[in-house]
Amino acid sequence: MAGTILEAKGLSKSFDGMLAVDDVSFTIQRQEIFGLLGPNGAGKTTTIRMLATVLDADGGDVEIGGHSARRSSGQVRALIGLCPQELALYEELSALDNLVFFGRMAGLGSQEARVRAEENLQLVGLQDRAKGAVAKFSGGMKRRVNLAIALMGRPALLFLDEPTVGIDPQSRNHIFETILRLRDEGMSVLYTTHYMEEANRLCDRIAIIDNGRIIAIGTPVELKTELGDPAQVTLEEVFLHLTGRSLRD
Ligand SMILES: Nc1ncnc2c1ncn2[C@@H]1O[C@H](COP(=O)(O)OP(=O)(O)O)[C@@H](O)[C@H]1O
Numbered sequence: 658m659a660g661t662i663l664e665a666k667g668l669s670k671s672f673d674g675m676l677a678v679d680d681v682s683f684t685i686q687r688q689e690i691f692g693l694l695g696p697n698g699a700g701k702t703t704t705i706r707m708l709a710t711v712l713d714a715d716g717g718d719v720e721i722g723g724h725s726a727r728r729s730s731g732q733v734r735a736l737i738g739l740c741p742q743e744l745a746l747y748e749e750l751s752a753l754d755n756l757v758f759f760g761r762m763a764g765l766g767s768q769e770a771r772v773r774a775e776e777n778l779q780l781v782g783l784q785d786r787a788k789g790a791v792a793k794f795s796g797g798m799k800r801r802v803n804l805a806i807a808l809m810g811r812p813a814l815l816f817l818d819e820p821t822v823g824i825d826p827q828s829r830n831h832i833f834e835t836i837l838r839l840r841d842e843g844m845s846v847l848y849t850t851h852y853m854e855e856a857n858r859l860c861d862r863i864a865i866i867d868n869g870r871i872i873a874i875g876t877p878v879e880l881k882t883e884l885g886d887p888a889q890v891t892l893e894e895v896f897l898h899l900t901g902r903s904l905r906d
């Protein structure tokens with residue numbers, strides 16, 4: 658299943674006259690984990706929201722599976738799953754009921770939603786907590802429920818917006834393992850983060866974004882080779898070299 662799943666073409670978005678995303682273009686190949694790496698405020702979430710048809714672009718377009726987000730948003734939505742930066746779940750419901758609810762919203766029948774909800778809880782390692790109210794979960798467990806929700810429609814392309822911010826190492830590893838397994842099964846992933854070591858470890862290719870603009874795209878090794886021996890250079894140093902600033906600031 659080679660080929661391009663997503664092509665972003667000159668996406669732009671302003672808020673109150675300030676350019677948050679500035680002429681962003683890139684492609685994602687099928688079965689690729691593509692990283693959007695940049696500091697807070699760089700424009701990662703705004704980009705993902707336009708790609709996921711949540712927010713209209715001021716300029717440019719995106720094609721997903723050959724469908725234009727502008728002209729065929731319904732067809733685009735059928736192919737994607739969005740795991741937003743802000744948790745979107747019902748705290749008072751159990752994990753299982755959250756998944757069934759969102760599965761029904763995605764158009765599944767009740768039996769299908771139930772089966773898939775159980776599969777997805779297994780996938781993110783929460784099968785033992787299926788009946789527990791989400792309100793009692795740790796931050797990392799809520800993130801895993803958030804991810805399981807995004808997978809209810811079995812998307813061809815999954816958008817993950819900073820899924821590991823402020824979570825425990827166990828949840829983080831579960832999320833990484835889930836992403837890698839899904840990729841091996843054929844899914845494509847767009848992953849945003851401001852953690853360079855995550856992007857380095859997980860992503861096949863990375864776009865570095867700063868002030869709304871993509872300033873470099875390549876495999877982690879390609880990006881580091883620009884500066885020297887890729888075994889010695891870090892993505893942090895690449896970012897510093899490109900911007901004069903630290904990614905951590
Ligand atoms: N709804 C909004 N209204 C006004 N400004 C916004 C809105 N969403 C994002 N911004 C601004 O756009 C810029 C990019 O934000 P965002 O895409 O959230 O960055 P990131 O996800 O990389 O941290 C920031 O300066 C942010 O303050």
Ligand SMILES: [Mg+2]
Pocket residue numbers: 701702703742818819
């Ligand atoms: Mg963000």
